[in-house]
Amino acid sequence: MDGFTRKISELIVKTNSGDLTAEAINKARQLFLDGIAVAVAGSIKEAPPTILANHIKSKGSLEQASVIGFDFKTHAVDAAYINGASMHVLDYEPMWSPANHAVSTNLPAILSLIETHEVNGLEAATALVKGTETQGWLRQCSGDFDAKKVKNHPPGLVGPISSCVAAGHILQFDAETQRHAFGIAASRCGALNANAGTMVKMTHCGLAVSLGLDAALLASEKFTANPDIFEADNGYVQLYMPNFDYEKMLNFGAPFRLVDPGYSIKMFPSQFGTHFVITAALDARKKISDVSKIKQIKLTTPVMTYVDRPKPHQGLAGKFSFQYTCCAALLDGEVVIDTFEDARRFAPDMEAMLGKIKVIQDPNRPARFEEQVVDLEVLLEDGTTVVARCDGPRGSWHGKPLEPGEHEAKARMCLGCRLNDRDTDRVVELAYNLECLENTDLCEILSITSKTKS
Amino acid sequence: MKHLTKKLCKLITSISSKDITEASIIKARQLLLDGISVAVAGTIQETPPSILADHIRDQGAKPLSSVIGFGFKTTPVNAAYINGSSMHVLDYEPMWAPANHALSTNLPTVLALVESTNVNGLDALTALIKGIEIQGWIREASRQYDPGKLKMHPPGLTAPLSSAVAASHILGLDAETLQHAIGLAVSRAGTSLANVGTMAKMTHCGLSGAMGLDAAQMAQRGFTSNPEAIEAQRGYIDMFFKDEFHGSELLNFGPPFRIVEPGYALKMFPSQYATHFVISAGLTLFPKIDDSNKIDKVKLTSPEMGYIDRSHPESGLAGKFSFQYTCCAALLDGVVNMATFEDSRRFAPDMEKMLNKFELCMSQTIPGKFQDMYVDLEVTMKDGTKHTTRCRGPRGSWNGDPVSVEEHLQKVRSCLDTRLNQSARERIIELGNNFEMLTNTDLRELLSIASNSSL
Numbered sequence: 001m002d003g004f005t006r007k008i009s010e011l012i013v014k015t016n017s018g019d020l021t022a023e024a025i026n027k028a029r030q031l032f033l034d035g036i037a038v039a040v041a042g043s044i045k046e047a048p049p050t051i052l053a054n055h056i057k058s059k060g061s062l063e064q065a066s067v068i069g070f071d072f073k074t075h076a077v078d079a080a081y082i083n084g085a086s087m088h089v090l091d092y093e094p095m096w097s098p099a100n101h102a103v104s105t106n107l108p109a110i111l112s113l114i115e116t117h118e119v120n121g122l123e124a125a126t127a128l129v130k131g132t133e134t135q136g137w138l139r140q141c142s143g144d145f146d147a148k149k150v151k152n153h154p155p156g157l158v159g160p161i162s163s164c165v166a167a168g169h170i171l172q173f174d175a176e177t178q179r180h181a182f183g184i185a186a187s188r189c190g191a192l193n194a195n196a197g198t199m200v201k202m203t204h205c206g207l208a209v210s211l212g213l214d215a216a217l218l219a220s221e222k223f224t225a226n227p228d229i230f231e232a233d234n235g236y237v238q239l240y241m242p243n244f245d246y247e248k249m250l251n252f253g254a255p256f257r258l259v260d261p262g263y264s265i266k267m268f269p270s271q272f273g274t275h276f277v278i279t280a281a282l283d284a285r286k287k288i289s290d291v292s293k294i295k296q297i298k299l300t301t302p303v304m305t306y307v308d309r310p311k312p313h314q315g316l317a318g319k320f321s322f323q324y325t326c327c328a329a330l331l332d333g334e335v336v337i338d339t340f341e342d343a344r345r346f347a348p349d350m351e352a353m354l355g356k357i358k359v360i361q362d363p364n365r366p367a368r369f370e371e372q373v374v375d376l377e378v379l380l381e382d383g384t385t386v387v388a389r390c391d392g393p394r395g396s397w398h399g400k401p402l403e404p405g406e407h408e409a410k411a412r413m414c415l416g417c418r419l420n421d422r423d424t425d426r427v428v429e430l431a432y433n434l435e436c437l438e439n440t441d442l443c444e445i446l447s448i449t450s451k452t453k454s
Numbered sequence: 455m456k457h458l459t460k461k462l463c464k465l466i467t468s469i470s471s472k473d474i475t476e477a478s479i480i481k482a483r484q485l486l487l488d489g490i491s492v493a494v495a496g497t498i499q500e501t502p503p504s505i506l507a508d509h510i511r512d513q514g515a516k517p518l519s520s521v522i523g524f525g526f527k528t529t530p531v532n533a534a535y536i537n538g539s540s541m542h543v544l545d546y547e548p549m550w551a552p553a554n555h556a557l558s559t560n561l562p563t564v565l566a567l568v569e570s571t572n573v574n575g576l577d578a579l580t581a582l583i584k585g586i587e588i589q590g591w592i593r594e595a596s597r598q599y600d601p602g603k604l605k606m607h608p609p610g611l612t613a614p615l616s617s618a619v620a621a622s623h624i625l626g627l628d629a630e631t632l633q634h635a636i637g638l639a640v641s642r643a644g645t646s647l648a649n650v651g652t653m654a655k656m657t658h659c660g661l662s663g664a665m666g667l668d669a670a671q672m673a674q675r676g677f678t679s680n681p682e683a684i685e686a687q688r689g690y691i692d693m694f695f696k697d698e699f700h701g702s703e704l705l706n707f708g709p710p711f712r713i714v715e716p717g718y719a720l721k722m723f724p725s726q727y728a729t730h731f732v733i734s735a736g737l738t739l740f741p742k743i744d745d746s747n748k749i750d751k752v753k754l755t756s757p758e759m760g761y762i763d764r765s766h767p768e769s770g771l772a773g774k775f776s777f778q779y780t781c782c783a784a785l786l787d788g789v790v791n792m793a794t795f796e797d798s799r800r801f802a803p804d805m806e807k808m809l810n811k812f813e814l815c816m817s818q819t820i821p822g823k824f825q826d827m828y829v830d831l832e833v834t835m836k837d838g839t840k841h842t843t844r845c846r847g848p849r850g851s852w853n854g855d856p857v858s859v860e861e862h863l864q865k866v867r868s869c870l871d872t873r874l875n876q877s878a879r880e881r882i883i884e885l886g887n888n889f890e891m892l893t894n895t896d897l898r899e900l901l902s903i904a905s906n907s908s909l
């Protein structure tokens with residue numbers, strides 16, 4: 001489509017806080033709290049964010065932007081890198097439709113600019129809405145919904161593009177600058193699915209959000225690129241999304257994708273496809289009096305080879321294993337952050353249970369989260385069979401909604417990994433008033449959550 | 455191929471300075487001088503490196519590694535980012551076979567580690583050769599020789615891996631750590647060809663080199679990845695080279711080294727490489743044309759290369775990627791140098807007039823691979839006389855006349871002269887010509903001179 005990058009840029013810069021509906025604000029508050037809380041937990045519950053934080057800290061850059069959980073400040077771009085990685089490492093942030101990680105790839109860019117710009121809560125919320133909106137439409141218009149079709153890990157593909165929109169809102173871009181920021185960001189996209197289940201996966205989100213922020217900052221300094229990067233020959237669309245629906249993308253704007261189709265709050269810290277398996281297994285477990293009497297487990301799923309890991313090489317890789325998450329749910333009756341520690345992964349009862357499970361990946365089942373179904377069949381030693389099916393975990397598009405207070409409990413549990421009750425309360429209180437916050441309030445959130453312990 | 459990443463990393467880490475041949479040392483010396491001098495010139499002849507340097511300087515990061523031409527130091531990763539961009543911005547660094555920019559994506563990584571390690575000249579040289587070596591074999595194994603087959607700009611696709619390899623030599627990573635560094639690097643590969651002719655293109659080289667260095671440093675800290683990232687499902691090959699990839703060829707890594715065979719083409723003009731064919735043709739006809747005002751029509755027949763078909767480039771910088779502009783400049787000026795690509799030349803009235811006389815015919819029957827391509831130029835004068843010529847390879851290229859050592863040094867001097875005085879310039883040449891003998895202190899001196907904003 002001729003002139004598309006210009007059109008979408010004009011539409012984006014025109015969208016402002018006045019366009020936000022009450023519902024969009026409500027969702028933004030929840031996302032803001034969820035993102036910060038899982039980042040606090042991620043920074044302490046897993047090892048890789050610490051390696052990354054030390055790596056960046058050794059650069060000794062200007063102390064501008066707070067790093068969540070590590071008690072130092074660094075340059076805005078680097079802070080977004082670490083915060084995005086910490087926010088993603090647990091795989092505990094909301095899931096989007098089409099599948100994506102849109103919080104850890106947008107929110108850190110916004111947080112990074114709070115301490116150097118006079119941005120208030122309403123503008124921060126608007127930036128978050130615009131960033132997630134950009135990602136949602138890019139994924140929607142790509143037509144790549146099925147996990148089998150997705151070549152690049154989506155956050156690495158759409159994160160730099162959306163992050164420069166979120167940052168661009170705070171930097172008050174005109175359409176021309178937004179076009180160049182897109183051009184710079186588009187040459188920084190990519191991320192391999194082969195790295196799912198390794199430390200690198202978290203850097204897909206962290207790096208994507210930081211590179212998009214960097215592109216925005218460069219564009220604001222008059223660095224230029226191809227201003228028609230989406231539609232250009234050899235450009236973003238041709239390279240990454242050959243079936244792109246340009247017209248549809250111009251739907252960017254209210255009621256906003258964070259409201260419709262919305263997102264799914266994650267209640268388990270693992271890859272989203274495994275939530276179906278976990279839900280079925282927790283259901284089945286209620287019907288099994290003694291899990292040591294399990295003889296055989298048969299799990300039927302869509303084809304999702306990257307979560308077919310019969311013996312994950314570490315706890316972290318267990319987040320991407322149908323087998324491991326299923327066994328953990330059956331054995332423990334819960335799946336929590338500690339489920340993915342190496343100690344649990346290599347415990348004798350887990351090793352034994354992993355030997356009993358068989359996964360059948362059925363090519364006839366849709367591999368799209370909105371349509372996914374898994375069937376679980378547990379055969380006991382006495383010959384009885386317990387079956388369970390899940391067509392949507394709680395909090396997802398087809399699942400039961402979360403109980404009131406349930407999300408807040410998740411947020412408090414995550415914040416509590418590092419913070420005392422008083423600090424936790426304060427972060428929750430501030431986040432619930434996101435759109436009314438002053439810049440000093442936002443700075444207070446960062447100052448609390450950057451503590452290593454309180 | 456099963457265990458390709460593992461086998462490759464074992465092979466790479468087993469190659470040391472002892473394997474370096476005399477022929478490759480001679481080539482590496484020339485590359486060091488070429489890279490540093492075009493970077494010095496790039497920092498002052500074009501504006502984008504200054505924007506980037508200011509952007510990075512604002513980070514206020516630790517002053518560890520020298521930034522060429524800008525008189526400050528920053529972290530190694532940041533320094534590699536800027537130096538790689540400056541080394542590429544003029545499009546004046548050597549061309550490789552298959553087509554690539556292997557110098558601006560590897561040398562900056564090597565230079566970035568000089569001041570934070572004790573690496574000497576011989577190991578710096580070895581690291582450079584190893585980085586270039588892996589890039590060459592990846593490009594070869596992909597069989598993407600023809601630009602028409604390329605989806606991504608090759609430096610962005612290959613440099614994160616190669617720069618990690620170059621850095622790993624200096625950092626002394628073992629094979630397993632290198633596997634993880636490569637796994638980190640592959641998730642940072644990319645770049646869009648649509649940014650050719652814009653400021654963003656130079657960052658393809660700078661950023662991807664910097665990313666590879668960052669990957670190596672992170673792996674050194676114990677950050678892990680998919681250790682089979684090259685051959686894994688949804689890995690590097692699956693993602694970028696699905697149509698064709700001859701993985702076992704990567705295991706040809708080693709002597710006599712690609713830097714010697716098939717070697718590289720020195721660039722004598724600061725522009726995209728295919729335009730060198732056109733420029734050479736234009737320069738051949740220049741002496742035959744007594745008055746350029748008498749030219750009626752210029753017709754150029756070239757391979758299919760859509761991205762350098764720019765009849766009226768929007769800036770001098772974009773002129774580097776224009777068959778039309780480079781040809782007109784050669785016909786009008788009898789010389790193509792850095793000044794050719796300034797906006798003042800681009801928008802001069804005689805240039806505008808000449809561009810309007812130009813006709814480009816891109817023929818699908820002419821191969822687009824640099825080693826096989828040719829161009830035909832036909833200039834018709836107002837009196838009906840025609841001048842024609844064909845260029846099968848510019849000087850310094852695989853099929854062209856060789857460029858002498860002295861001639862290359864003239865290029866090096868002209869680039870260094872843009873910022874440095876004669877004694878500084880000659881000291882760099884003296885050091886560069888003894889690359890393999892240099893101590894770490896000598897390498898630091900080289901960087902300290904090259905980083906001066908003026909001398």
